[in-house]
Amino acid sequence: ETCCACAVLSMRMLSQSWNWPAITMTLRCLTREPSLMLPHATVHDLCALDFPRLRRAGFVGVVLDKDNTLTAPYADEVEASLVPGLKAARNAFGPNGVVVLSNSAGTPDDTGYAAATALEGSLGLPVMRRRHKKPRGFESVRAHFGGCEPNALIMVGDRLLTDVTFGNAHGMLTVHTTRVLSTAREPGVVRLARRFER
Numbered sequence: 001e002t003c004c005a006c007a008v009l010s011m012r013m014l015s016q017s018w019n020w021p022a023i024t025m026t027l028r029c030l031t032r033e034p035s036l037m038l039p040h041a042t043v044h045d046l047c048a049l050d051f052p053r054l055r056r057a058g059f060v061g062v063v064l065d066k067d068n069t070l071t072a073p074y075a076d077e078v079e080a081s082l083v084p085g086l087k088a089a090r091n092a093f094g095p096n097g098v099v100v101l102s103n104s105a106g107t108p109d110d111t112g113y114a115a116a117t118a119l120e121g122s123l124g125l126p127v128m129r130r131r132h133k134k135p136r137g138f139e140s141v142r143a144h145f146g147g148c149e150p151n152a153l154i155m156v157g158d159r160l161l162t163d164v165t166f167g168n169a170h171g172m173l174t175v176h177t178t179r180v181l182s183t184a185r186e187p188g189v190v191r192l193a194r195r196f197e198r
Contacts, residue, residue: 025135025161025165025169026161029161029165035168036164036165036168036169037160037161037164037165037168038164038168039160039164039167039168039174039175039176040173040174040175041173041174041175041176042175042176042177042178043175043176043177043178044177044178044179045069045081045082045085045177045178045179046064046069046070046082046085046086046089046156046177047081047082047084047085047088048085049085049088049089049156049175051085051088051089051091051092051093052088052091052092054092054154055092055093058152059093059152059153059154059173060093060097060145060148060152060153061093061097061098061099061144061145061148061152061153061154062089062093062097062098062099062153062154062156063099063100063101063128063141063153063154063155063156063167063172064089064098064099064100064101064125064156064157065100065101065102065155065156065157065158065159065162065163066100066101066102066104066105066119067102067103067104067158068158068159068177068179068180068181068182069156069157069158069163069177070082070086070100070123071123071181072181072182072184073181073182073183073184074104076118076119076122076123077122077123078123079181086098086125090125096126096144097145098125099125099126099127099128099141099144100119100123100125100126100127100128101128101134101137101141101155101166102116102119102127102128103133103134103162105118105119105127106119106127106128106129106130107130107132107133107137108131108132109133113129116128116129126144128140128141128144134162134163134165134166135162135165135166135169138150138166138169138170141153141170149171150170150171150172151171151172151173153167153172153173154167154172154173154174154175155167155172155173155174155175156175156177157175157176157177158176158177158178158179158180160176163176164176
């Protein structure tokens with residue numbers, strides 16, 4: 001059973017390592033549009049955001065990256081210190097107004113969406129199912145929020161080259177979180193990208 005769990009985890013980590021649309025987007029940022037990597041706001045973590053104020057300003061939904069924004073990489077439980085921030089977001093936006101957008105759970109790499117279903121059970125949040133990884137897949141997010149305008153949505157994440165770029169490319173408000181919960185289980189390509197983003 002332990003070997004099976006290790007194999008599943010290894011497959012999840014391997015499948016997240018090569019995201020060709022993200023590589024293409026990185027080249028686009030480096031050569032033509034570096035502004036796509038610039039967030040509208042930078043905060044330490046989720047708890048630093050004033051979700052009631054954002055809701056009053058007219059935003060209708062919050063899209064959260066999972067790894068190193070809400071949980072440690074490949075963990076399925078919210079980082080304990082982030083629970084108050086998540087609670088504030090849910091109180092302000094409602095139970096379906098805060099969603100998780102992961103580059104592993106809910107993607108074609110997630111067979112039968114088993115990881116997304118398990119993650120929804122442990123986080124208590126909807127996990128977006130979509131055909132493409134970030135920076136693609138916005139149509140699923142928009143559909144979840146009733147086809148609202150992209151500028152009514154907030155993208156929160158720790159990665160400039162995936163989370164922030166995704167949000168900016170689609171016209172969302174982007175928030176970069178600087179706190180890194182853990183790098184222990186991150187794939188090498190993610191660690192390399194993180195060093196570049198600094």
